[in-house]
Each structure stands twice: as structure tokens, then as C-alpha cells.
Amino acid sequence: MDPVTTSALAHPRRRLWPLAIPAVLYCLAPLVANRIEPRILGIPFLIAYVLAVTIVSPIVIWAVAHRDPLYRADAPEPVPADEVLTGLVAETPVTEEPGEPGAGR
Amino acid sequence: MSGSAAIATAIFAIAMLAALGVGIASSRGRRKGLTEWSVSGRGLGVVLVWILMAGETYTSFSFLGAAGWTFDRGVPILYLVAYLTVGLCVAYVVAPLLWTYGHRHGLVSVADIAEQRFGSRGLGIGVALVATVFLIPYIQLQIQGLGLVVEAMTYGAVDAKVAAVVAFVVAQVFVVVSGLRGSAWVAAIKDVLVVAVVAFLIVYLPLHYVGGIGPLLDRAVADHAEWLTFPGPAGPAFGPTWFISTVLLNAVTIVVYPNNVAAYLAASGPNVLRRNSFLLPWYQLLLFVPMAVGLTALVAIPTLADPDMALLRLVTDSLPAPAVGLVGVAAALSALVPTSVFMLAIGTLWGRTVLGGGLRAARSGDPLADGRQLRRAQWVCVASGAVALGGALFAPALLVRLSLLSYEGFAQLVPVVILGLLWRGMSRQGAWAGLASGVAVVVVLNTTGHDPAFGVNGGLLGLAVNLIVVVTMSRFAPRRVQAVDSSV
Numbered sequence: 001m002d003p004v005t006t007s008a009l010a011h012p013r014r015r016l017w018p019l020a021i022p023a024v025l026y027c028l029a030p031l032v033a034n035r036i037e038p039r040i041l042g043i044p045f046l047i048a049y050v051l052a053v054t055i056v057s058p059i060v061i062w063a064v065a066h067r068d069p070l071y072r073a074d075a076p077e078p079v080p081a082d083e084v085l086t087g088l089v090a091e092t093p094v095t096e097e098p099g100e101p102g103a104g105r
Numbered sequence: 106m107s108g109s110a111a112i113a114t115a116i117f118a119i120a121m122l123a124a125l126g127v128g129i130a131s132s133r134g135r136r137k138g139l140t141e142w143s144v145s146g147r148g149l150g151v152v153l154v155w156i157l158m159a160g161e162t163y164t165s166f167s168f169l170g171a172a173g174w175t176f177d178r179g180v181p182i183l184y185l186v187a188y189l190t191v192g193l194c195v196a197y198v199v200a201p202l203l204w205t206y207g208h209r210h211g212l213v214s215v216a217d218i219a220e221q222r223f224g225s226r227g228l229g230i231g232v233a234l235v236a237t238v239f240l241i242p243y244i245q246l247q248i249q250g251l252g253l254v255v256e257a258m259t260y261g262a263v264d265a266k267v268a269a270v271v272a273f274v275v276a277q278v279f280v281v282v283s284g285l286r287g288s289a290w291v292a293a294i295k296d297v298l299v300v301a302v303v304a305f306l307i308v309y310l311p312l313h314y315v316g317g318i319g320p321l322l323d324r325a326v327a328d329h330a331e332w333l334t335f336p337g338p339a340g341p342a343f344g345p346t347w348f349i350s351t352v353l354l355n356a357v358t359i360v361v362y363p364n365n366v367a368a369y370l371a372a373s374g375p376n377v378l379r380r381n382s383f384l385l386p387w388y389q390l391l392l393f394v395p396m397a398v399g400l401t402a403l404v405a406i407p408t409l410a411d412p413d414m415a416l417l418r419l420v421t422d423s424l425p426a427p428a429v430g431l432v433g434v435a436a437a438l439s440a441l442v443p444t445s446v447f448m449l450a451i452g453t454l455w456g457r458t459v460l461g462g463g464l465r466a467a468r469s470g471d472p473l474a475d476g477r478q479l480r481r482a483q484w485v486c487v488a489s490g491a492v493a494l495g496g497a498l499f500a501p502a503l504l505v506r507l508s509l510l511s512y513e514g515f516a517q518l519v520p521v522v523i524l525g526l527l528w529r530g531m532s533r534q535g536a537w538a539g540l541a542s543g544v545a546v547v548v549v550l551n552t553t554g555h556d557p558a559f560g561v562n563g564g565l566l567g568l569a570v571n572l573i574v575v576v577t578m579s580r581f582a583p584r585r586v587q588a589v590d591s592s593v
Contacts, residue, residue, distance in 0.1 A: 013198060019197055022190055022194050026352055027348075027352060031345055035334060036326055039322070039326070042318070042322045043322060046333060047180065050186060054390060055390070057194070057386050058385075059383075061193065061194060061382050061383040061386070064197070071376060074374060074376045076201065076375050077204070078205075079202060079205055079206050080528065081222055081526045082206065082526075
């Protein structure tokens with residue numbers, strides 16, 4: 001496994017925190033932007049705000065992707081439930097855990 | 106039949122034939138099997154995944170309901186754009202997660218994921234049943250919406266019930282023959298039409314009725330200011346707490362919807378899905394158009410009786426028949442695509458997990474097992490659609506109430522499908538108990554009229570209880586749980 005993917009596994013997806021920005025901006029809409037004036041290009045402020053967030057959001061996601069080592073490597077997403085199974089991370093033995101994966105066969 | 110009606114009916118007929126032709130042709134030369142049928146053999150690239158998921162988010166609700174909501178309740182409709190975009194942030198991580206797990210273990214549905222993760226076909230069946238109960242009303246809603254659209258666009262020449270039956274047959278034929286790939290290709294036709302129609306309507310309708318978008322906004326601000334800030338004219342129930350809780354709940358729920366999971370599992374690689382997360386939000390901008398149309402209706406015909414017909418009413422009143430026909434077809438296909446994927450998802454859940462012996466049968470090495478699961482999936486696909494069609498024809502109000510519960514019910518699948526993959530310590534009993542208690546909370550809150558409770562979306566409360574039960578059962582009762590395990 002290449003070092004990029006290994007380090008991403010060691011810090012599972014910590015650099016993805018900016019993905020929360022759109023959620024925060026949208027949820028702030030009724031709290032900080034709940035007014036008609038000032039109108040932006042004639043659009044009432046609240047609607048203009050949500051429109052702006054909708055345009056900014058994919059740019060944020062794009063920026064996150066381009067800094068994401070897994071995206072750059074086109075690597076699969078780490079599945080914590082599978083890590084023991086695939087031997088990526090050797091931690092506590094599987095038998096300690098109820099409901100282990102790989103059953104059902 | 107008048108000349109206009111004949112033209113519009115002909116356009117509808119051509120569109121249905123085109124959908125049928127493209128849908129059936131899309132699977133030519135493909136190997137037949139459950140994996141090909143349900144998740145297109147995991148071979149869809151960026152473009153088809155985008156088209157398929159765009160097709161599923163821009164449903165007839167978005168088309169008609171968004172205009173109706175705006176007319177009725179004003180800006181709270183913005184929750185639609187908000188949760189779809191936030192849902193794509195969630196999907197940036199969750200979609201590749203489900204893809205990786207599904208690809209590694211050969212899974213085709215949310216029930217498969219639960220069965221694989223917890224080693225329990227029973228839990229898979231539980232997930233399949235919950236998903237079915239909350240999906241069928243959704244199918245019915247789409248079929249009913251489609252019937253109304255076609256009746257309106259043909260100036261009453263084609264009865265809503267006839268249209269519902271025609272659409273049901275078309276969707277069944279292309280989805281049974283071609284599976285998810287058929288839906289994706291029909292979605293391609295639909296997306297081209299929707300983009301064209303929406304781009305035209307945003308310019309034409311405000312211009313025709315109010316003199317342009319500028320005057321439209323001026324009149325809305327002057328006469329309907331209440332519609333332009335929270336909580337809107339429908340009262341305090343649609344205030345900030347409702348907005349925030351609904352956006353967050355729907356954003357985490359949309360990633361476990363079986364139709365979205367089908368699209369995730371169908372992707373040809375993880376980056377197809379990560380790219381989709383920053384490509385699909387642009388499509389959400391189109392949702393502002395039906396909102397503008399709803400606002401136009403509010404300014405131009407404030408006495409409109411049925412808000413859900415706002416868009417169609419403006420279109421039929423102001424445009425010639427061929428244009429009305431094209432708008433109607435775009436709206437009809439917007440119902441057809443998600444309907445077909447919903448039926449396919451239910452078929453897959455039952456064909457593999459409930460009736461087909463689950464993963465054990467799929468992995469038994471029996472060369473006939475896959476074909477058997479596929480045939481059962483196709484039968485259930487037809488049957489689930491027939492139940493929804495029956496509801497649409499004979500009991501239109503019955504299931505529609507249940508469809509309001511749909512998102513809240515689906516939210517209860519989030520722990521068993523997603524948390525289980527992220528948290529190794531989650532136990533099978535925890536998953537079961539959480540699912541049961543979450544669904545119970547949602548059903549009780551709704552049947553007793555307490556949703557939203559304290560201004561918070563009832564599904565979010567159900568999910569909170571669900572998570573608490575999952576964590577408690579998994580953390581504090583693992584020993585007893587293991588004893589039960591070994592005795593099974």
C-alpha cells in the first residue's frame with residue numbers, strides 16, 4: 001500500500017472537516033440571513049444567501065477532494081468494520097467484538 | 106378531442122415510446138444476472154451516475170411540489186436545496202464507503218450490507234421490510250403525480266388513471282428488461298428535457314405574467330413579504346428549528362435511500378462517486394426555477410385552489426400545445442425515472458434477501474442461484490409497482506399520508522447501514538433494537554399528531570433514540586449478546 005493511503009488510514013479522513021461548511025452555512029440561513037433587505041440584484045436577501053451557499057458548496061467539496069489523498073490516488077474508502085478482515089490494521093482481536101464482519105456465509 | 110389535446114397526447118405517446126425504446130436497448134449485449142440488473146454490473150461511469158442521481162433527485166415532487174410549496178408556504182421550501190447539497194457532502198464519504206464494502210463483498214442492496222456486516226439474514230430481512238414499507242407510498246405518490254401531469258398537459262383528453270397505468274407499464278417493461286442501466290438511460294432523455302424546459306420557464310413565465318424576474322421580485326416583496334422570510338405564511342411550525350432539523354435529518358438519510366445506494370454500488374470506482382459530490386450540486390440550482398414559478402403563481406393568480414398544480418396551470422394558460430406537451434413530458438419522466446428505480450430497489454431487496462436465500466445462496470456456488478434471485482427480484486419489482494398503482498387508482502389518500510413518513514422512517518436505517526461500517530463494536534442486537542425503537546418513535550409521534558415535536562423533526566428524534574439504543578446495547582450488553590449469539 002502506498003504511503004499516502006496508509007497515512008490517510010492512520011488519521012481517518014481528518015482533513016475532510018471542511019465538508020461541514022455547507023451544512024453550517026445552510027443551517028445559519030434562518031438565524032443570520034432571515035431578512036428581505038438588502039436585496040442582491042433584486043433578490044431578497046434570504047434567497048440570495050441560500051443561492052450563494054448553493055454555488056459555494058460544490059466549490060468547497062471540490063477543494064476538499066483535491067486535497068484528499070484518497071481522491072488523488074483513486075483509492076477505496078477505508079471501511080473500519082473490515083479493517084481486521086483485510087489485515088490493514090491489527091488491533092484488538094476480532095473475537096472480542098460481537099457482530100463481526102465476514103459472517104453470513 | 107381538440108387539436109391542442111391531440112398534439113399534446115401525441116407528444117406524450119412519443120415520449121413513452123422513446124423511453125421504452127431507449128430503456129430496452131440499453132441492456133443489449135449485457136450479461137444477465139442480478140448484479141447486472143440491480144447495480145449495472147458495477148460499471149457506470151461519472152456521466153451515467155450523475156444522470157441517474159440527478160434523475161432521482163429532480164422528481165415530480167421537485168417539479169410540481171416545489172412550486173406548490175412556494176405558493177403555499179414560501180421560503181421554507183429552501184430546505185430542499187439545502188438538504189440535497191448537504192447530503193452530497195455526506196455522500197462524499199459515505200458513497201465510496203458503501204461502494205468499497207459492496208464491491209469487496211459482492212453486495213447489491215442495503216439489506217445485503219446489513220446481512221454481511223452483522224452476519225444475520227434476519228437483520229437483512231428486517232431492513233428490507235422497513236425499506237419496502239416506506240418506499241411503496243413514495244412510488245404511489247410519483248404515479249399519482251404523473252397521472253395528474255398527463256391529464257393536465259393533454260387538456261383532460263387522457264384521464265389521470267389511464268396515464269398512471271400507461272406509465273406503470275412503460276416503467277415496468279424497461280426496468281424489468283434492462284434493470285438500473287435502463288433507468289439511467291431514460292434519465293438521460295429526461296435530464297435533457299428538464300434542463301431545456303426549466304431554462305425556458307424561468308425566463309418565459311415571469312415575463313409573460315409579471316413582466317420579468319425583476320418586477321416579479323418587486324411585487325413579491327411589496328405584496329407577499331411574509332413568504333420571503335422564515336417561518337413563512339404557514340406559521341411557526343416551519344421556523345428555524347424545523348428547517349435545521351429537517352435539513353440535517355434528510356441529508357444523512359438520503360445516503361441510505363435504496364435507490365441512491367443502488368447508484369453508489371453501480372459506480373465503476375470510488376472517484377466516480379467523489380466527483381459526483383461536487384458535480385451534482387450544480388444541478389440543484391435548477392430547483393430555484395420551480396420556486397420562482399410558484400412565486401409567479403402567487404403574484405399572478407393568488408386565488409389558485411390547488412397549489413400543486415401551480416406550475417401546470419401557468420403553463421397550460423400561457424403556452425401553445427406543443428410547448429405544454431414538452432413541459433408535461435419532462436414532468437412525467439421526472440416521475441417515471443425514480444419510480445422505476447424504487448421498484449427495482451424493492452425487487453432487489455426481496456429477490457436476494459427475503460425470498461432468495463440471501464448472501465448464503467448467492468455464494469453457494471450453485472450456478473442457478475443467481476438466475477433464481479434475479480427472476481424473483483423481477484417478479485417483486487412488478488408486484489411492488491402493482492401495489493402502488495392499485496393504491497393510486499383506488500385509495501389515493503391512504504398511502505400518501507404514509508409517504509410523509511418516508512424520510513423519517515428511512516432515517517432509522519442509518520445506524521444499521523452506515524454506523525455499522527464505521528464502528529466495529531456495534532452489535533447485531535444493538536442494530537435490531539435501535540432499528541425497532543427508532544421506527545416505533547416515528548410511528549408513535551406521527552399517529553398521535555406530535556410530529557414535529559417541540560419544533561424538531563420527528564425522524565431526528567427517532568434517530569436519536571435509535572442511536573442511544575444502539576450504543577447502549579452494543580457497549581453495555583455485549584457479553585449477554587454473545588451468549589445469545591452462540592446459542593443461535
